[in-house]
Amino acid sequence: MPIPVASEAVARSRADACPGALSVHVAADGGLARVRLPGGVVSGAAMLALAAAAADLGRGDLELTSRANVQVRGLATGAELELGLRIAAVGLLPSASHERVRNLVASPLSGIDDAGVVDVSPLAPELDRQLCARPVLADLPGRFLFGLDDGRGDLGRLSPDLTAVARAVDRFEIHPGGFTVDRSQVVPVLLAAAEAFLSERESLRSGAASAEAAGGTSGGGAASGGASGEWRISELPDAGQGLLQRVARQFRGAPASGSAGEHSLPAPPPEPVGVIGQADGRAALVVLAPLGRLTVEQASFLARHAGVRGLRITPWRSVVLPDLIEVTSVAKQASALGLGIDEQSPWYRVSACTGRPGCAKALADVRADALSEVFNHGAPPHTVRWSGCERRCGRPHDVQIDLIATGNGYRRTENGTT
Numbered sequence: 010m011p012i013p014v015a016s017e018a019v020a021r022s023r024a025d026a027c028p029g030a031l032s033v034h035v036a037a038d039g040g041l042a043r044v045r046l047p048g049g050v051v052s053g054a055a056m057l058a059l060a061a062a063a064a065d066l067g068r069g070d071l072e073l074t075s076r077a078n079v080q081v082r083g084l085a086t087g088a089e090l091e092l093g094l095r096i097a098a099v100g101l102l103p104s105a106s107h108e109r110v111r112n113l114v115a116s117p118l119s120g121i122d123d124a125g126v127v128d129v130s131p132l133a134p135e136l137d138r139q140l141c142a143r144p145v146l147a148d149l150p151g152r153f154l155f156g157l158d159d160g161r162g163d164l165g166r167l168s169p170d171l172t173a174v175a176r177a178v179d180r181f182e183i184h185p186g187g188f189t190v191d192r193s194q195v196v197p198v199l200l201a202a203a204e205a206f207l208s209e210r211e212s213l214r215s216g217a218a219s220a221e222a223a224g225g226t227s228g229g230g231a232a233s234g235g236a237s238g239e240w241r242i243s244e245l246p247d248a249g250q251g252l253l254q255r256v257a258r259q260f261r262g263a264p265a266s267g268s269a270g271e272h273s274l275p276a277p278p279p280e281p282v283g284v285i286g287q288a289d290g291r292a293a294l295v296v297l298a299p300l301g302r303l304t305v306e307q308a309s310f311l312a313r314h315a316g317v318r319g320l321r322i323t324p325w326r327s328v329v330l331p332d333l334i335e336v337t338s339v340a341k342q343a344s345a346l347g348l349g350i351d352e353q354s355p356w357y358r359v360s361a362c363t364g365r366p367g368c369a370k371a372l373a374d375v376r377a378d379a380l381s382e383v384f385n386h387g388a389p390p391h392t393v394r395w396s397g398c399e400r401r402c403g404r405p406h407d408v409q410i411d412l413i414a415t416g417n418g419y420r421r422t423e424n425g426t427t
Contacts, residue, residue: 025240027151028080029109030096033089037369038068040084042092044101047113048133048157049077049322053315055099060308062095071303073326075403076154076167077114082367104141110149111137114164115157117323121293121331122285124278125159126175127192132157136196143200148207150240155199165277166406167324170206170242170249171199176265185242186253188262198260202242205252210239213246280325283351284336292336293329297349299356300376301326307346314339355388361395362402364414371397373414395419 027043028034034041044059051059059079063071068083081092096102104111113133120128136155140146156169164172172184173195182189183198190198242249256262285293298307311320314330321329327349333339340350349356359382362368364375375395383389391409394401399413412419 025109025150025152027109029151030102031089031093031105031108033084036082036363036367037365038083038367040082040086040089041367042067042081042084042089043074043109044079044081044096045108045111045113046078046101046322047111047137048115048130049117049324050130050133050319051079051101051315051322052099052319053312055096055101056308056312056315056320058095058099058101060303060305060312062092063308064305066092069305071308073298073301073303073322073328075324075326076112077117077322077324078112079322103137104147106144106147107141109151110147110153111140112151112153113137113140113155113157114167114169114324116159116161116163117321117329118161118163118281118285118293119157119159121287121329123288124161126161127159127178129157129159129173129175132173132192132195136199139196139200140203143204145207146200146203149203152240153203153206153242155203157195162277163280164324168243171202173199182265183253183257183262185249186257186262187265188253188257189265190260190262194260194262198256198262201259202253202256205256206242206245206249209245209249209252213239281323281327281329282357284340285329287332291332291334293331294333294336294340294343294350295323295327295329296340296343297325297327297354297356299347299349300359300361300379302376303328304347307348310342310346353388355383358389358392359383359395360393360403360405360408362397362404364395364397368397368402370400371414372416373397373419375412375414378419 028041030042030044059071063069063081066084066088067081072080072082074080093102102108113136115129115133116125119125120130154169156164156167156172158164158172158174160175173181174184176182179192180189181192181195239245281295283295285295287293311328316332318331323329344350359379361375361379364371364373375397379395392407393410393412394404394408396411396413409424411422
């Protein structure tokens, strides 16, 4: 299957270094490709294709990201072309021009358990299709994030740029903005707001450029900041309130009822863990990837249990296997492969950045050290983060103990205090 030719919109986004499946990031250990999975959904066939690509073209494992996407590391120069062909063949590359902007998270358990107000999973592919159908939206930054929350509030800690939160079966609240729309308006409203963001960002850049040309700014001032900034709605001068008010008027969105405090996103519940009961008597199993990585064997095992609804990657680097009949047997097999199957797993308390050899700035192979510590001493009593340098990239919000590589061992901090 040929790879679609990317439009000029992608080529123009030079200040945005977010990797894609075709536009890879050159890391210390080779090319890094990020494959977007809108809503975190991936079929068994697609997961097998990703695992095979990691084995044949990359380092041999798959990374799960905090936006429910998948990364392949260690690609040789030019290997992204073969990767593109492979993922296009299983439906993971519907648009080359938009492949880096298909950033869409959805409540992973929506439609599986009964904790949500309404099943939002059908909205994810609809939003993805319409996003790819609008050429102008190929200019969205690679960090711009859409969220579909089924009312349980699990997306709150991710801080999407635009979130639709279910308040009733046919009523959604748009955040930020705090106005409500019918379910049929959710996708059009989100896309209109994204287009308004691009328009406002362009106006800011044009104004900054005009000011610089007139001598109003000098190098490194507002003009240079505008050229590479405003990647998120929150980075706009008014945090996007003006454009959201315009979108609300355009779609006649009703102000959310209740006090101002009720207009905020719901408090995030704990991340899903282990066996989740379904209304139909079957069960879902949530398994955690150790340090956010799946071996080819683990990924292939998950693919074999994908079922009709496929797998759902979560933003917490775990994978949901819905519709299981023999869930106990599947859980035992997953545990034997090293996957975390319940909250007793050490991987719910231990995380690590990429470290050496993947990151040139890292001062230690933190992942190897973390694995060795867990295998030799078991699960720690607190949440621990291993970081290869002082930047502490990707550090979770709930870390209690930090172990930071210094080049001569690790510096330990507890709740931010050395």
